[in-house]
Amino acid sequence: MENKTKIAISSTGNNLDNDIDPRFGRCPYFFIIEIEDKKTKHAKAIENTAAQQAGGAGITSAQIVADEGVDAVIAVNVGPRAFDVFSQLEIKIYNTEPCTVKQAVQRFIAGELKEASTPTGPMHMGMSGQNSGAGSGIGKGQGLRNTQEETRCFCEKCKLSMPAPEGKDCSQVNCPKCGSAMKKIE
Numbered sequence: 255m256e257n258k259t260k261i262a263i264s265s266t267g268n269n270l271d272n273d274i275d276p277r278f279g280r281c282p283y284f285f286i287i288e289i290e291d292k293k294t295k296h297a298k299a300i301e302n303t304a305a306q307q308a309g310g311a312g313i314t315s316a317q318i319v320a321d322e323g324v325d326a327v328i329a330v331n332v333g334p335r336a337f338d339v340f341s342q343l344e345i346k347i348y349n350t351e352p353c354t355v356k357q358a359v360q361r362f363i364a365g366e367l368k369e370a371s372t373p374t375g376p377m378h379m380g381m382s383g384q385n386s387g388a389g390s391g392i393g394k395g396q397g398l399r400n401t402q403e404e405t406r407c408f409c410e411k412c413k414l415s416m417p418a419p420e421g422k423d424c425s426q427v428n429c430p431k432c433g434s435a436m437k438k439i440e
């Protein structure tokens with residue numbers, strides 16, 4: 255780990271003793287935590303204004319977090335869309351077991367968290383804890399193909415592409431990385 259890191263954590267509340275919210279896109283708060291020399295230097299909670307959004311909350315949430323300039327995200331689950339945005343912004347994702355925000359920070363500092371290489375969690379809903387068969391039972395080749403037709407937006411400046419936020423046209427969307435207007439990929 256570098257000396258200085260800024261991380262985001264999905265939280266059920268605005269207190270460090272609150273639990274991590276397993277629903278990344280739908281958590282009520284994000285904690286933005288600055289770590290320097292393996293110590294928490296600064297912590298703040300920001301409201302996740304995307305939590306109530308009808309659709310595309312994962313993408314909007316990812317943008318909110320990216321705007322804070324974080325280097326990494328700690329979450330229990332990150333869906334494919336948010337995962338896509340994070341990987342293009344070179345924001346690392348670390349998975350953790352459910353725990354409090356404070357514990358997650360400690361585990362991160364201790365180097366106990368693993369970097370996620372694939373999206374986890376369901377596309378359209380939060381986890382309810384009873385999906386014992388997660389990841390199994392899906393037929394071959396259906397993995398990422400069972401999404402509805404997806405509009406994607408593209409930034410010509412930094413070559414970032416991402417799914418269009420629900421109900422928005424790409425011309426209304428600014429690139430989360432550089433702020434330029436985006437274009438629809440035809």
Ligand SMILES: [Zn+2]
Pocket residue numbers: 409410411412413414429430431432433434
């Ligand atoms: Zn851009």
